[in-house]
Amino acid sequence: MGVLDNIWRKPKLPTVKNPVAVVSPYATPMEMMFRFTGDNQVVWYADGGSNLIKKGFLENHVIYTIQDWKCSKVASVPPVLYRVKNAKAYKKYRALLQNPTDESLIQARIEKYKALEEIENSEIMNVINQPNPLMGWYQFAYGYTLYKDQVGAAYFMAVRSGSVNDKTKGKIKQMFLPPAHHMRIISGGQFQPIKEYYLQTSPSEKIEAANVCRIANFSPQYENETQHLYGLSRLQAAKNILLKYDEGTTVEANLLQKRGIRDILFRKTPDTGNPVDSVNQQGTFEQFMETRDVWEQRLEETTSGGIMVSESELGSIRVGMSIGDLKILESQKVTKEDLCAAWHIHPMVVGYQGQTTYTNFPEARKMAITDAVIPELEALKDALNNWFLPSYGEGYVIDFDLDFFSELQEDKKAKAEWLDKIPLSPNEYRTAMGWDEDPGINSNKIMVRTGKVILDDIGIESYPSETEVDPDLVDLP
Template sequence: MGFLGDFYNKNIKLKRQNAPSVVGVSQPLRMQFRFMGVNQFVWNTVTTDDFVENGFLGNGVVFTVQDWKSQKCATARPLVYQKRDEKSYRQYKSFLTNPTKDSFLRARDIQFKALEEISGHEMQNVLDNPNPFMTRFEFEYGLTAYLDLTGDGYIFGARDSIDGTTGKIREMYLPQAQDVAGVMNGYEITKYYLQSNPGTYIDARNVCHLRNFNPTRRIIGQYHKGLSRLHALSPLVDSYRENITAEASIYADKGVRTMVFPKGQMDPNEGSIEQKQSMRDLFNQQLKESSAGGIITSSVEVGSINLGFNPKDLGLVESRQDIKIDICAAYHIPPELFGWGAHSAYENLPTNRKIAITDAVLPEYEKRINKYNQWLTPSYDPDGKQGLVIGYNLDDFNELQPDRNELATWMERVPGLTANQWLEAFGYGAGNDENANKMLISTKFKLLEQIGVESFEGRPGNPFENEDENG
């Protein structure tokens, strides 16, 4: 085969020797991504624009639920931490997976052992001020909304290196998710661009892509395109809009029509056509006046009958209520939070708020934090030796704050806590006393020797020993 052939064979052998063993196993899976070849494609179709325009902006129920969730997801401030103990950190993260009432208390307690907040870190400045045009709240709010409405959320990063693909990420920008498109090379996306500005490309290393799970095969680029939450809700969104339109039409037509007619029989030959038309015009005029508070008078005995149905008879109100509940269920938010459920909005408000945070907000926030740690954190800690991680403080969610008596009861069961841990758990901040970080042992528990009782087997110190001997 000659020199080139020998070089090719040797090169292939070296690559196979140095390649990770997982490549051979994953090769059939990677082939699924190669069906598009090398090309440029737009995966956010007009459907996502419809979801934003008709779902979020054109539907009051979707807007209300999405607005609440987006605000809550923007409440907690992402913080830069340094891991104190790897094992405790893994336990802390596990407690936040499918959280319960007790797991929150344990997570809050172990957080002091697992993580130490770093104040004034340069990465914290990026999280607090993502770019000159948006506040942190606007940025986090929009990221949540795009992820729910379009199925995708994108963050474009600006680095401080000359080539623009290495170095620290100094600014983060939030593009409109429905405007983002990608260029694939085989099975991976190499660059992105905005459909509104197709001539400018963004290297894939500078893009953080969050997406929802997408099971459908009908969407081109399904492995790189998230599924909108409104895909499943689109029939409900359409039904709600039709419901509102029907009710508005009924009210525009004054709802139920009342038809008035003269009682008894009338001779059709009695009176001319002109007289009948004149009588009809006069009757209609008086009828309009009566609807505005006037009085209609007639020398003819009349009867009436109601024609049509009002919104209540048609079940429009009940149907719309059911749609509201179904939309809330898709967002994992109790409808009682908005006064739409079967019970009063304030009947069990604290519990409903806590359920909404644990089921709807925290999973979304965990997804975001994990992406930050995969994309943003390595630009400041490439080898992981500094132990930097991005997290959040559970105390930022007022709904998750336990009752003080409940918290005190729980902490009394945990041995060896320090005074500072008690102070910080109740929101007072750490103290500077030299003993503030020393373990506290409850005085309720003492050794038997300290209270003069060694055992109950007749040994010295047992007050019942003499009673047994003396009968």
């Protein structure tokens, strides 16, 4: 049975005769729980990747909404295969995407035209479009984004067509996306941080480091030799916010179960100073129940705006939410905004801000694309270019067509006015506007728009300069 057959198997912790501690790489001392089993075994459980995904993504609708929006955006952009024709322009193009703005995106489109040339290679694109028999590109990119945010790292496992004796050589024919929270790293020491990998579901089967691509968030955690290599989960950083929201959701559910605010209705009695008289006048429990049934019937029979008649004076006590409950419910809104901030997505984009106007909504979506989506695409691009494509030779790069995002389609009039100020060839201008190239002989020549000419050149006499003197005015008295 191979490694890939064990990817989705439920992990089992190893058992040994002597006391042993099996520690998740996500564990910290305060989160460890001990369980004593037979033969004096001690197993440590930690709040690791599996619990983060369960509590954060599967059981929290706010996290799911935010994460699903981001994953869908990343996965929906089609990858394209290019050949680098200008290395300097390509380097500048990549730099412009590190901190994207409206101006830098326009300039990046121009540099991309200079740097890259789209090519056809069905062998490479077949693997990209269908990484493995179980996943197309959309699911593959969706899962990559999910694991990287939720667990802290995503991993690609390669199946190559190389030699049987050396499984690290040859073209990558398939890419699998194993559960990131089941991946474990074996270190080879200080000068070989990653020697091998194994799946928690199949610890005896080792995976060569060359056949695994690791894409991880930066992590400052160095409690053990490999902890920082697993990356930092966004949920780990936002753990207190997540706990706060879960507590608030529990309070809200309890209030709904209690049906919110209620009124207690009772019959007022004169105060005689004698408790016995007060009890006798109020009646027995059976009489209370009969009174309740009578009033429920009267409420049903009385239409809205009708008049109800009572033979005695009544009082009521309102039992509702405490001040603490109200504060918790109010804090839910703030907590949603905090979670959105952890993903660099404006709350307005996912419907978690009360007042939304048409004018600022497109700007909020554009900010979410530039701040949350494009950085993930850049990380994915680097992984494919540095790990996958070298198995097919040199000169290839994978890039993503950012014109796919309608949020990044700048105002055409403003863009055209800005481009008119820059010396460009017609094809560079057309590329920046998102149009196809023109095959004309002058389409790749730099064009300069002067816009200003001397009046004499168009047959209109200009005003004399300060050094010129009108001869008709010389002899005037």
